[in-house]
Amino acid sequence: MLEKTFTPAEMEARLYAEWEERGFFKPGGKPKAEPFTIVIPPPNVTGSLHMGHALNNTIQDILVRFERMRGKDVLWQPGTDHAGIATQMVVERLLQKENKTDRRSMGREAFLERVWAWKEESGGTISRQLRRLGASCDWSRERFTMDEGLSKAVLKVFVQLYKEGLIYKDKRLVNWDPKLLTAISDLEVVQKEVKGNLWHLRYPIEGSDEFIVVATTRPETMLGDSGVAVHPENEKLKHLIGKMVRLPLVGRLIPIVGDDYADPEKGTGAVKITPAHDFNDFDVGKRNELRQINVLDQFGKILIAGNADFLEAADVPAETMALNGLDRFEARKRIVEMFEAQGLLDKIEPHTNQVPHGDRSDVVIEPWLTEQWYVNAAELAKPAIAAVEKGETSFVPKNWEKTYYEWMRNIQPWCISRQLWWGHQIPAWYAPDGTVFVEETEAQAMAEAERHFGMPVKLTRDEDVLDTWFSSALWPFSTLGWPEETPELKRHYKTDVLVTGFDIIFFWVARMMMMGLHFMKEVPFHTVYIHALVRDEKGQKMSKSKGNVIDPLELIDAYGADALRFTLAAMAAQGRDIKLAKARVEGYRNFGTKLWNAARFAEMNGVTHDPNYDPLAARVTVNRWIAGETARTEAKVRQALDEYKFNEAAGALYQFVWNVFCDWYLELIKPILTGTDEAAKAETRATTAWVIDQILLLLHPFMPFVTEELWQQTGSRKQWLIASDWPTYKGLGDARADAEMEWVIRFISEVRSVRAEMNVPAGAKIGCVLVSANSETRRRADAWENEIMRLARLSSIGFEDSVPKASAQIVLDEATVALPLEGVIDFAAEKARLAKELEKIAKDSAAIDGRLNNPGFVAKAPPEVLEESRERKAELEARKAKVDEALARLG
Numbered sequence: 001m002l003e004k005t006f007t008p009a010e011m012e013a014r015l016y017a018e019w020e021e022r023g024f025f026k027p028g029g030k031p032k033a034e035p036f037t038i039v040i041p042p043p044n045v046t047g048s049l050h051m052g053h054a055l056n057n058t059i060q061d062i063l064v065r066f067e068r069m070r071g072k073d074v075l076w077q078p079g080t081d082h083a084g085i086a087t088q089m090v091v092e093r094l095l096q097k098e099n100k101t102d103r104r105s106m107g108r109e110a111f112l113e114r115v116w117a118w119k120e121e122s123g124g125t126i127s128r129q130l131r132r133l134g135a136s137c138d139w140s141r142e143r144f145t146m147d148e149g150l151s152k153a154v155l156k157v158f159v160q161l162y163k164e165g166l167i168y169k170d171k172r173l174v175n176w177d178p179k180l181l182t183a184i185s186d187l188e189v190v191q192k193e194v195k196g197n198l199w200h201l202r203y204p205i206e207g208s209d210e211f212i213v214v215a216t217t218r219p220e221t222m223l224g225d226s227g228v229a230v231h232p233e234n235e236k237l238k239h240l241i242g243k244m245v246r247l248p249l250v251g252r253l254i255p256i257v258g259d260d261y262a263d264p265e266k267g268t269g270a271v272k273i274t275p276a277h278d279f280n281d282f283d284v285g286k287r288n289e290l291r292q293i294n295v296l297d298q299f300g301k302i303l304i305a306g307n308a309d310f311l312e313a314a315d316v317p318a319e320t321m322a323l324n325g326l327d328r329f330e331a332r333k334r335i336v337e338m339f340e341a342q343g344l345l346d347k348i349e350p351h352t353n354q355v356p357h358g359d360r361s362d363v364v365i366e367p368w369l370t371e372q373w374y375v376n377a378a379e380l381a382k383p384a385i386a387a388v389e390k391g392e393t394s395f396v397p398k399n400w401e402k403t404y405y406e407w408m409r410n411i412q413p414w415c416i417s418r419q420l421w422w423g424h425q426i427p428a429w430y431a432p433d434g435t436v437f438v439e440e441t442e443a444q445a446m447a448e449a450e451r452h453f454g455m456p457v458k459l460t461r462d463e464d465v466l467d468t469w470f471s472s473a474l475w476p477f478s479t480l481g482w483p484e485e486t487p488e489l490k491r492h493y494k495t496d497v498l499v500t501g502f503d504i505i506f507f508w509v510a511r512m513m514m515m516g517l518h519f520m521k522e523v524p525f526h527t528v529y530i531h532a533l534v535r536d537e538k539g540q541k542m543s544k545s546k547g548n549v550i551d552p553l554e555l556i557d558a559y560g561a562d563a564l565r566f567t568l569a570a571m572a573a574q575g576r577d578i579k580l581a582k583a584r585v586e587g588y589r590n591f592g593t594k595l596w597n598a599a600r601f602a603e604m605n606g607v608t609h610d611p612n613y614d615p616l617a618a619r620v621t622v623n624r625w626i627a628g629e630t631a632r633t634e635a636k637v638r639q640a641l642d643e644y645k646f647n648e649a650a651g652a653l654y655q656f657v658w659n660v661f662c663d664w665y666l667e668l669i670k671p672i673l674t675g676t677d678e679a680a681k682a683e684t685r686a687t688t689a690w691v692i693d694q695i696l697l698l699l700h701p702f703m704p705f706v707t708e709e710l711w712q713q714t715g716s717r718k719q720w721l722i723a724s725d726w727p728t729y730k731g732l733g734d735a736r737a738d739a740e741m742e743w744v745i746r747f748i749s750e751v752r753s754v755r756a757e758m759n760v761p762a763g764a765k766i767g768c769v770l771v772s773a774n775s776e777t778r779r780r781a782d783a784w785e786n787e788i789m790r791l792a793r794l795s796s797i798g799f800e801d802s803v804p805k806a807s808a809q810i811v812l813d814e815a816t817v818a819l820p821l822e823g824v825i826d827f828a829a830e831k832a833r834l835a836k837e838l839e840k841i842a843k844d845s846a847a848i849d850g851r852l853n854n855p856g857f858v859a860k861a862p863p864e865v866l867e868e869s870r871e872r873k874a875e876l877e878a879r880k881a882k883v884d885e886a887l888a889r890l891g
Helices: 008-021 051-069 084-097 108-122 125-133 148-163 219-224 279-288 328-341 377-389 400-409 442-453 468-472 487-492 502-520 552-559 561-571 582-604 621-642 646-668 678-699 704-713 735-757 775-783 785-792 827-852 855-860 863-890
Strands: 035-039 073-077 167-177 182-184 189-204 211-216 227-230 244-246 253-258 270-273 345-358 366-375 394-396 428-430 436-438 495-501 525-531 534-536 578-580 766-771 794-800 807-812 815-820
Touching: 008 125, 008 552, 008 561, 008 704, 035 051, 035 487, 051 073, 051 125, 051 495, 051 525, 051 534, 051 552, 051 561, 051 621, 051 646, 073 487, 084 108, 125 552, 125 561, 148 167, 148 436, 148 468, 148 502, 167 279, 182 366, 189 219, 189 244, 189 328, 211 219, 211 227, 211 270, 219 328, 227 279, 253 279, 270 279, 279 366, 328 345, 377 400, 377 502, 394 400, 400 502, 428 442, 436 442, 468 502, 495 502, 502 525, 552 561, 552 582, 561 578, 561 582, 561 646, 561 704, 582 646, 582 678, 582 704, 621 646, 621 678, 621 735, 646 678, 646 735, 646 785, 678 704, 735 775, 735 785, 735 807, 735 815, 735 863, 766 775, 775 785, 775 794, 785 794, 807 863, 827 855, 827 863
Parallel strands: 035 073, 035 495, 227 253, 394 525, 495 525, 534 578, 766 794
Antiparallel strands: 167 182, 167 366, 189 211, 189 345, 227 270, 244 253, 428 436, 766 815, 807 815
16 A cells, blocks of 8 residues: 655655666667667766756756667766866865865875875765766766776877877967966856956157057056057047057057957047957957067066066166066056056046956956967867758757857867866976977887987976866767777767757867767767756846855755656756746645555555556546547657657646646546446546556656656556656547547536636535537536536536526537526626726736836846746736636626
């Protein structure tokens, strides 16, 4: 007997352990079946489950469970990323907390031993948490981006790309973190709104009394200026193009160049150009052959003493040289004071702008000129662009292809070196004269050096490590055993679907496309499904600073994994962010409880699993109808999942389970189960058991725990639900039974709706008259009289030629359903109540229209506020239609 109360906690842990122990997550059991493969976006080894992970992995698990049931040989490849900066910071903080030492005192080798020890002890947290979500990955194949196999792949890729001329060293600008002392990727940079100033500085034009005024938010960078740009069509300033400026505080002569980058309508129309400290200026400098003069060190301090580039061709005043060693922000103050003292400060304006910060260090990031390793991404991007153009890989939703193209067609060299210790150390060795030897091992590098020099030489290895995204770019094939020709690689590459967020299309998806095509000569996946963001219930992005973060593990503790999974699936509409509220999860917990209670009701009424039942043999109308509804639901769910419309699949299941099966079928069969027709009773019990089985099969990918538990407890089964086949139906659906049951449901629903609209007391039983009913309607009314009267709370059903006075009316096909309400409700009071409600709706609608028609409000309001207003407007319009209908009935 099923327990009275459905309790997820004990059940979920027990079932998951059994699934994993029995090997249900492993591929290989169906060697002749079509393979289906997903690689998990590897979460950081430092990470814990957040709501983005919960959505991403729920979607993947729905797909793999669905395809597993459809008979495919499924591999869901799990693993974690070594997360260079994040992991190094975690261990450095631990060392600081333990008051032992720091990494530089320990030395590289000892520090890396400590990191590996931390990884073995604490690095599996997120993998354990994914199990709590129900993720059915093949954990026996779990990989790590620095395990032995992946390290071998990384070395091979780096060396091959270097020897093909696609990896090289260059001196370019990078995002430099002055606290962590490393280059970082754009993804690790967050823009923060900062209130500052716009300083207008006067630069004297050589050989005249004129000045050209430039505006800057970073005065300290002027020490590295090597030009001033003016738009060639700037009527006020274009006459200055070609002249020279004497750079204040420094004395360096720098040219005024004509360049489209200088916007005539912005600022002063003239832009100071500092190629070594601004990404846009770097490009302007390249176009106009301006010098690159770096004036900061790695700590963000002024570096001008002994700086040959800075000192060249300039007699720098002592006061300026005294800036050497100052922090950049202290230098900013001093430089502004010096400009003011020399009468060269034109004006200062308050200015708010977006300032880049390191997402982990929280310090202002500097564009910094430094020598790094780069990948020729433009060359690798060409086949990756063509593959999407030809449809070899498709994005869902399709609009993300535009984002992919825009980035790929304007791609910049990819900086792949990081000044860290934790990561894949770059396989490059330097001879004393600077000659570089790139090989997979030190022995190979030394052999190459000996061949080059004609004798053995001492080599020093490059201390930098590779960008984490470099190893992640190889994930779809390195995890399958490449560079070895493994059976898994042959069977499971290319993979099928990549499920990921839009924010890493550039950093990960595009790079996997490049690497997959270059080394495997085939795209890494045929579909990229881009899911939306999970926001809070007001539509705001979750953040710790706002205090609106929802912890998925807390929701699982409170409501169960099934409830969270179904909530996320039900809300995962393509292209729309998810507004998550705990109340929604609680609601879908109730959905699981509803199913559990339906199974208990069936069990208490003698319903048991019958392996020999054939729904095509059913003769009772309601049973033939529910069999057809089951088949139609399966078709909707299958089509929706094939099209990655998870919300539509979940919606079809919810509608069928809660509304069709629980609210209608179980209610309509109660008289049969308590009646005297034994044949009808036996058929109905068998049908009920069959429908519950189909529900468990169809719902399993979404709610795996409650469905498996019910499957185990409601009959003797040959196999577990997770290993059962997805259902297929032939011949189910009886048009006559469908029409009749649809009529009964409409009849009851319309009467219930009118009762609610007219404020008829819930306990009052009212009469009902069918007017102008044909013979088929009369037959149906007679056949279903008891059920209609019970469920619609009617005292009688009669037939008349005209509508009785004071009746609410419903059109039901050719007939009119009249509900005489004289003496049941006060018509005048009801009209007044409804009229008052219409007034309130009109007032609320006008207020919303006022906001939405106000250009100022629309321009400034956050997107979530606008969406909420539009949704509220739609709700009011729908309610107005209902009230108008109710008033018309009273008329």
